[in-house]
Amino acid sequence: MSLRDKIDELKKPFGKGEKLEKWAPAINALDTFLYVPNHTTKKGAHIRDGVDLKRTMITVVLALLPALIYGMYNTGYQHFSQISGSDLSFLSCFMYGLWKVLPMVVVSYGVGLAIEFAFAIYRGHEVNEGYLVTGLLIPLIMPVDIPLWMVAISVVFAVIIGKEAFGGTGMNILNPALTARAFAFFAYPTYMSGTKVWVSEATNIDAISGETILGKLAGGKEVAYSTMDMFSGAIPGSIGETSTLWILVGALILIITGVGSWRIMAGGLIGAIGMGLIFNAVSANDLMAFPWYNHLVVGGFAFGLVFMATDPVSAAQTTKGKWIYGILVGMFCLLIRIFNPAYPEGVMMAILLMNVFAPTIDHYVIEGSVKKRKKRLAAKLKTT
Structure with missing residues (x-):
């Protein structure tokens, strides 16, 4: 039996008039994640095209991957480069960054998608793919050591207040990821600004300084980084925002x-x-x-x-x-x-x-x- 057949069999109890009909958006979300939706518009003007919301969102996720991968590496590099005798190999730095960043991504997707599923079931509509991008953007614009529970609360605020309150995907007036960052910035300012939040473990190790370039300039301090350092991204900052090269x-x-x-x-x-x-x-x-x-x-x-x-x-x-x-x-x-x-x-x-x-x-x-x-x-x- 093919995967398509297995999913069709799994969906039967969730069909119209069946006992699990209310939970159909949840199982349909799995279907549309793996396969192109098999329905088309029935009335009104429409264009037959191979591009749908899912493909658009996946394209953005793919475009984010270079910044994500470099951000994981830079997280480890910024931490180890300020500790004498540390291993600065790519693998060592990347694995440290992976250990730090991956939990943030998991929390962001887990909390955000749970809310999306809950609203879809409550309102009786299909789960939209919009959070595929937002779920990755939110960790990338946060400081690396922000507590996971703060990430979770920021996601809740962004999805419910910044998105679902306006009607869901396609109806929000503010970018949900930036709404999450704005909430975190004003609700937990000591974790979102200062000289110790941009480099991992900077608050626990006195020798580490985690101030950003803009922070130093605002404080009247000298900047030691070259333009190439700034462009390549080997500087302190939010996880995915430091490397202009990979963002390009x-x-x-x-x-x-x-x-x-x-x-x-x-x-x-x-x-x-x-x-x-x-x-x-x-x-x-x-x-x-x-x-x-x-x-x-x-x-x-x-x-x-x-x-x-x-x-x-x-x-x-x-x-x-x-x-x-x-x-x-x-x-x-x-x-x-x-x-x-x-x-x-x-x-x-x-x-x-x-x-x-x-x-x-x-x-x-x-x-x-x-x-x-x-x-x-x-x-x-x-x-x-």
């Missing part, structure tokens, strides 16, 4: 497959470079004097721009709106970094702020397009 690999996957908007990414770069050049010309403090190109490769800017600003649900939808949205994300990221010493990161707040204004941007873009068409029509009627 993920960006290429998203752009080539058409899953991520290159317009938003390009707009974000334009906005950040423009603000960076302006502040470099002023150079009133260390953050303003920090070269504009270094701003692009430190903190969560690259990761946020590629994987969260491009979220098709919470981002702008129109072509012109995507450019405006991306440019404003880049501009606000640097504005927040430089003018808020208490939070020298910026990208989380910038994206969440623009998530709120994305519908407004699209509204005025569409209104502007309608007015232009009316003017062209009026001019054409006059000439005829």
Whole structure:
């Protein structure tokens, strides 16, 4: 008996009118995870295509894997590099990072999917695949030593308040992963900021310093890392956000497959470079004097721009709106970094702020397009 036959046999008690019908979304989720759904639209306009939500989400997960793998390695490297006599081989560093990061991923997926299944059963609809990406994003934007119970509570808040309260996948106005980080940042600030949270075991070993580059600049301290160190990712920071190199690999996957908007990414770069050049010309403090190109490769800017600003649900939808949205994300990221010493990161707040204004941007873009068409029509009627 094939796997397909076994699943069909397993699904029989969950069919319509059967005693386990209420729990059908749970078993159907397993089916659609392994196989393409066998149903099609019956009415209304539709396009027959091989791309569905599941394939889109899996593509994003694949694009995240390079940053995840490097993040695991860097977790071990940052820990061992500050302890004299430690083994700095790739395998040693990666295994340490795997031991630290994997439990966070398991907790994120376990708690998040449990809530998704519960809401699907309660509401009587199928389980959506949207959390496949969110479940991996949340651990990647957290400090490595954050307690697992804090990760779990942040996930609960993000899924229930940030997503299900608005109707579930496709209805949320804020990016769920950033909602989880924002909740953790304001609820547990000592675990999400400071000089000891970005390198594993920094709080337990006096010799280890875990301050980020932006944190040092905000505190008026000297930065010893080169631009290449910042670009490659061999620096302290959130698990998946340090390596711009591997984030760019993920960006290429998203752009080539058409899953991520290159317009938003390009707009974000334009906005950040423009603000960076302006502040470099002023150079009133260390953050303003920090070269504009270094701003692009430190903190969560690259990761946020590629994987969260491009979220098709919470981002702008129109072509012109995507450019405006991306440019404003880049501009606000640097504005927040430089003018808020208490939070020298910026990208989380910038994206969440623009998530709120994305519908407004699209509204005025569409209104502007309608007015232009009316003017062209009026001019054409006059000439005829």
